[in-house]
Amino acid sequence: MEDSQTKARILIEALPYIRAFSGKTFVIKYGGSTRKGEEQTSPRPEDISFADDLVLLVHIGIRPVVIHGGGPEITRMMNRLGLESRFVDGLRVTDRPTMEVVEMVLSGKINRELVTLVQKRGGRAVGLAGRDGNLLLGERKRKDLGFVGQIRSVNTEVLDLLDRHRYVTIVAPIGVDEEGDPLNINADDAAAEIAGALKAEKLIMMTDTPGVLDAEQKLIATLTPPKVREMLENGAIHGGMVPKIQGCLRALEAGVRKVHVVDGRIPHSLLLEIFTPEGVGTEILGGETPS
Ligand SMILES: Nc1ncnc2c1ncn2[C@@H]1O[C@H](COP(=O)(O)OP(=O)(O)OP(=O)(O)O)[C@@H](O)[C@H]1O
Numbered sequence: 001m002e003d004s005q006t007k008a009r010i011l012i013e014a015l016p017y018i019r020a021f022s023g024k025t026f027v028i029k030y031g032g033s034t035r036k037g038e039e040q041t042s043p044r045p046e047d048i049s050f051a052d053d054l055v056l057l058v059h060i061g062i063r064p065v066v067i068h069g070g071g072p073e074i075t076r077m078m079n080r081l082g083l084e085s086r087f088v089d090g091l092r093v094t095d096r097p098t099m100e101v102v103e104m105v106l107s108g109k110i111n112r113e114l115v116t117l118v119q120k121r122g123g124r125a126v127g128l129a130g131r132d133g134n135l136l137l138g139e140r141k142r143k144d145l146g147f148v149g150q151i152r153s154v155n156t157e158v159l160d161l162l163d164r165h166r167y168v169t170i171v172a173p174i175g176v177d178e179e180g181d182p183l184n185i186n187a188d189d190a191a192a193e194i195a196g197a198l199k200a201e202k203l204i205m206m207t208d209t210p211g212v213l214d215a216e217q218k219l220i221a222t223l224t225p226p227k228v229r230e231m232l233e234n235g236a237i238h239g240g241m242v243p244k245i246q247g248c249l250r251a252l253e254a255g256v257r258k259v260h261v262v263d264g265r266i267p268h269s270l271l272l273e274i275f276t277p278e279g280v281g282t283e284i285l286g287g288e289t290p291s
């Protein structure tokens with residue numbers, strides 16, 4: 001009896017959020033780091049619960065757009081093919097053979113797996129690369145990094161088209177340049193730019209930590225851009241969290257209302273962050289009214 005009352009309370013508590021978010025766009029970066037485990041043939045439990053969360057979001061009228069990473073799996077495939085992974089300033093040096101592996105793993109493997117999983121769990125999903133429909137147009141970032149790219153413009157037309165038919169869109173972070181060559185784009189950047197272009201209600205960064213941690217490794221529940229800048233300057237935010245947080249700041253500047261950093265290893269962390277007042281990760285508020 002008590003148990004069923006708890007269930008009812010949870011549903012009722014979610015109601016104001018469902019009401020507020022119905023019809024809104026959430027851009028979700030699903031980090032490669034959440035899928036660090038060794039390769040398995042069966043889907044991972046955290047991927048299944050993520051797919052279930054996406055299906056639920058669509059059914060209550062939210063428009064989820066997913067951008068996935070895949071660094072660890074690219075490295076694994078490079079090793080299998082006897083290719084060496086090289087990084088400069090945290091960016092993968094991407095010559096032509098490496099770019100081929102990046103596309104194979106991101107578009108050919110991870111994207112397919114996520115699309116299949118959402119469909120298996122009862123949702124409608126379409127997978128795209130940022131090359132499709134010129135979604136992510138860009139240019140090479142630096143001469144010494146090969147195909148590593150930065151985004152110059154986001155063409156959201158193809159996303160709007162799929163949204164009208166209520167598909168979950170799952171995007172591999174591969175862009176295209178003016179010559180039609182592929183670009184290896186950081187998934188955090190891709191998610192941030194797409195969120196900004198869509199003026200999303202939320203950008204949710206799912207990663208492999210409980211959220212943004214302070215210097216004592218304690219989770220910070222709520223942050224503001226000035227505090228975040230301070231943490232970037234004093235090094236409390238470092239490594240893989242830097243491009244993520246810089247993307248978050250740009251997204252807020254572009255009009256995204258709220259940004260979240262959430263632990264993708266915890267089942268249903270996405271729902272818990274969105275539909276409970278306390279949340280589970282870190283939220284970064286934009287300019288005005290917190291909600
Ligand atoms: N203040 C901080 N709070 C939390 N994590 C931090 C902080 N500063 C640095 N980090 C690091 O950032 C990492 C998350 O970024 P990382 O690039 O590894 O993951 P990801 O972006 O989710 O995955 P991928 O890059 O493969 O898509 C954490 O595992 C942690 O080591």
Ligand SMILES: [Mg+2]
Binds near residue numbers: 031069188240
């Ligand atoms: Mg990263």
